[in-house]
Amino acid sequence: MADNTVLLGHGSGGQMMKRLIDEVFLEAFGSPELLEGNDAGVGELPGTGRIAMSCDSFVVTPPFFPGGDIGRLAVCGTVNDVATSGARVRYLSCGFILEEGYPLDDLRTIVRSMADAAREAGVRIVTGDTKVVGRGSADGVYISTAGVGEVPCGVNLSGANCRPGDVVLVSGTLGDHGIAVMSTREGLAFATDIQSDAAPLNHLIAAAMDAAPHARCFRDPTRGGLASTLNEFADASGVAIEVDEDAIPVRPEVRGACEMLGYDPLQVANEGKMVAVVPAEEAQAALEAMRGAPYGENAAIIGRVLELDPGREAHVRVRTGWGATRILDMLVGEQLPRIC
Amino acid sequence: MSAVSGPQAAAIDFSAFRDPGLARDLIARIRGAVGNRSINLMEVCGTHTMSIGRFGFRSVMPAGLRLLSGPGCPVCVTANRDIDRAIAIARIEGVTIATFGDMMRVPGSTSSLAAEKAAGRDVRIVYSPLDALRIAEDEPGRQVVFVSVGFETTTPAIAACLLDAAERNLANFSMLCANKLTPPALRAIADDPQTRIDGFILPGHVSTITGLAPYRFLVDEFGLPGAVTGFEPVDILASIELLVRMIIDGTPDIVNAYRRGVNADGNPTARALTEQVFETVGATWRGLGELCASGLRIREEYACYDAQRRFDVHVEPTQEPRGCRCGDVLRGRIAPDTCPLFGHACTPEHPVGPCMVSSEGSCAAYHRYRV
Numbered sequence: 168m169a170d171n172t173v174l175l176g177h178g179s180g181g182q183m184m185k186r187l188i189d190e191v192f193l194e195a196f197g198s199p200e201l202l203e204g205n206d207a208g209v210g211e212l213p214g215t216g217r218i219a220m221s222c223d224s225f226v227v228t229p230p231f232f233p234g235g236d237i238g239r240l241a242v243c244g245t246v247n248d249v250a251t252s253g254a255r256v257r258y259l260s261c262g263f264i265l266e267e268g269y270p271l272d273d274l275r276t277i278v279r280s281m282a283d284a285a286r287e288a289g290v291r292i293v294t295g296d297t298k299v300v301g302r303g304s305a306d307g308v309y310i311s312t313a314g315v316g317e318v319p320c321g322v323n324l325s326g327a328n329c330r331p332g333d334v335v336l337v338s339g340t341l342g343d344h345g346i347a348v349m350s351t352r353e354g355l356a357f358a359t360d361i362q363s364d365a366a367p368l369n370h371l372i373a374a375a376m377d378a379a380p381h382a383r384c385f386r387d388p389t390r391g392g393l394a395s396t397l398n399e400f401a402d403a404s405g406v407a408i409e410v411d412e413d414a415i416p417v418r419p420e421v422r423g424a425c426e427m428l429g430y431d432p433l434q435v436a437n438e439g440k441m442v443a444v445v446p447a448e449e450a451q452a453a454l455e456a457m458r459g460a461p462y463g464e465n466a467a468i469i470g471r472v473l474e475l476d477p478g479r480e481a482h483v484r485v486r487t488g489w490g491a492t493r494i495l496d497m498l499v500g501e502q503l504p505r506i507c
Numbered sequence: 508m509s510a511v512s513g514p515q516a517a518a519i520d521f522s523a524f525r526d527p528g529l530a531r532d533l534i535a536r537i538r539g540a541v542g543n544r545s546i547n548l549m550e551v552c553g554t555h556t557m558s559i560g561r562f563g564f565r566s567v568m569p570a571g572l573r574l575l576s577g578p579g580c581p582v583c584v585t586a587n588r589d590i591d592r593a594i595a596i597a598r599i600e601g602v603t604i605a606t607f608g609d610m611m612r613v614p615g616s617t618s619s620l621a622a623e624k625a626a627g628r629d630v631r632i633v634y635s636p637l638d639a640l641r642i643a644e645d646e647p648g649r650q651v652v653f654v655s656v657g658f659e660t661t662t663p664a665i666a667a668c669l670l671d672a673a674e675r676n677l678a679n680f681s682m683l684c685a686n687k688l689t690p691p692a693l694r695a696i697a698d699d700p701q702t703r704i705d706g707f708i709l710p711g712h713v714s715t716i717t718g719l720a721p722y723r724f725l726v727d728e729f730g731l732p733g734a735v736t737g738f739e740p741v742d743i744l745a746s747i748e749l750l751v752r753m754i755i756d757g758t759p760d761i762v763n764a765y766r767r768g769v770n771a772d773g774n775p776t777a778r779a780l781t782e783q784v785f786e787t788v789g790a791t792w793r794g795l796g797e798l799c800a801s802g803l804r805i806r807e808e809y810a811c812y813d814a815q816r817r818f819d820v821h822v823e824p825t826q827e828p829r830g831c832r833c834g835d836v837l838r839g840r841i842a843p844d845t846c847p848l849f850g851h852a853c854t855p856e857h858p859v860g861p862c863m864v865s866s867e868g869s870c871a872a873y874h875r876y877r878v
Contacts, residue, residue: 174625489530493563494875499854
């Protein structure tokens with residue numbers, strides 16, 4: 168890496184972060200499970216079959232935002248990451264880093280919100296850890312969660328499974344979480360009714376997998392948005408992915424805020440959305456299953472996986488209503504830090 | 508993108524300007540009119556550059572019609588020396604630099620404001636000069652310097668902010684101004700023997716302030732047409748069609764294809780604010796060099812708010828990045844992807860030149876939307 172220090176852009180979910188992970192973390196850890204590059208690692212546990220495991224840390228500011236709080240985010244984020252492997256999510260751990268002086272009432276509210284989200288997802292929080300640091304050494308409250316679940320026999324979901332002819336679906340409107348958090352930021356406050364979409368999607372994934380048993384992969388498009396998720400799929404599978412701009416669900420108020428701020432809604436973070444790639448013949452069934460599942464009522468088919476033209480690198484492109492195309496690239500550096 | 512009804516409808520309905528049928532018709536008409544001709548159009552607004560990339564227009568234009576990007580991004584045309592001066596001021600103990608996000612990563616001779624921030628200097632992103640003013644009020648112990656870039660659209664708000672600071676007698680606030688004027692850059696390009704431009708897509712936002720008169724010289728002195736337009740697909744395509752017709756018919760004119768935003772007279776009130784605070788001076792543009800009467804400097808009356816006069820800093824010797832052809836890109840001499848550094852040594856992640864760093868830079872637009 169050309170950088171000598173960590174920059175905020177290294178946490179953006181885009182190209183800078185990818186490079187940090189590739190060149191610093193994978194370089195040192197590099198286990199086969201990690202190198203698969205999925206949101207959850209899947210490994211054998213002798214005697215019990217395969218388990219999926221994932222962890223996530225949450226530093227969002229402010230900790231309370233329209234439609235959610237850091238606690239709901241901490242449970243949903245990890246539940247969703249584990250669920251993308253096709254696992255039945257069972258148990259969570261939670262670690263708290265608290266800053267001296269943080270109001271206990273706020274902490275209670277956050278923890279109750281975690282309990283509610285865990286109940287909704289049908290998972291149990293079974294262990295935890297608490298650390299307190301001096302005032303100024305952290306910003307209020309940071310939460311780190313890990314989750315495990317068992318992967319049913321025969322399920323092998325991976326971003327590397329996409330094949331030409333497959334169909335891309337998304338479970339609902341894009342950009343809600345990122346814009347909801349931004350709307351509260353100091354210096355950026357703008358009036359909006361947009362709510363964060365933070366939600367556990369393990370039931371939605373289960374429904375989609377029942378309807379589309381040959382589903383290739385699922386991923387929640389968090390930091391870096393749809394653009395990062397689809398580019399990760401395209402890279403891992405060595406394919407092109409084409410999406411139809413007019414088919415991608417985006418709320419008008421999110422689109423308006425993005426135009427004002429100069430953001431692409433396809434690069435804005437989500438915390439309660441799922442991208443799925445399924446074989447064409449199972450796409451309609453998957454769509455109906457998603458629409459019938461909690462948080463899936465705005466699900467849509469948005470694009471398709473294509474064969475790579477000879478000599479071209481894996482990429483994602485957007486087709487506009489008038490037949491023009493453009494590349495949909497990963498976010499480069501920082502868009503807005505600490506949104507999750 | 509498909510509309511999903513939400514609790515709050517978008518304030519203005521732009522759907523007619525995004526109508527795919529209308530866009531397809533315009534594309535067909537442009538293709539029909541251009542035929543086998545070779546026509547070079549230049550857009551001189553960074554927002555147009557991004558729109559053209561985002562809407563994928565280059566993929567549907569006839570082969571002979573080239574859309575070149577001009578010096579329309581205020582960050583890109585900021586001279587290295589101005590960036591270096593901001594960096595030198597950022598290194599003064601007790602100074603807080605406030606600036607627009609795009610300025611952060613622009614490389615100066617040996618550093619950038621982002622690198623200075625990572626090294627512990629107090630550099631903050633603001634979305635408006637008024638945010639910088641608020642920081643100065645909230646933190647009276649710090650010297651807050653707003654690093655200001657922008658064209659005619661941005662400058663009146665910056666002038667109003669300075670007047671606000673003066674009214675409140677804020678002693679810990681100042682501005683480092685590299686604000687510039689658009690018409691002198693257009694003249695430099697129209698006059699450049701190495702660039703062949705047949706018509707200009709003129710900036711929509713800038714023209715809301717300037718009106719149409721400052722562009723007349725393009726027709727009178729160079730016989731070149733210009734069309735002021737907005738930023739939606741149909742706006743841009745309509746302006747391309749108008750320009751193509753004027754070029755083919757040999758009837759150059761300055762036309763307004765953005766009547767919902769631009770008056771022929773512009774906005775005299777905003778111009779008066781700029782006039783009150785700033786005087787016109789020569790300025791150095793990246794790529795275009797020194798252009799007479801193309802920059803703005805804070806008038807003597809408000810000199811105490813001019814960071815350049817307030818802070819006597821040593822500015823390091825200017826070094827231009829080796830091999831970087833941002834200057835030729837800004838003049839429309841080359842397309843961004845023909846620069847040897849493009850996509851290799853120079854990427855949005857590690858930009859060598861400013862055209863790759865700014866969200867409105869033409870290299871960044873080419874890199875992001877390459878087809």
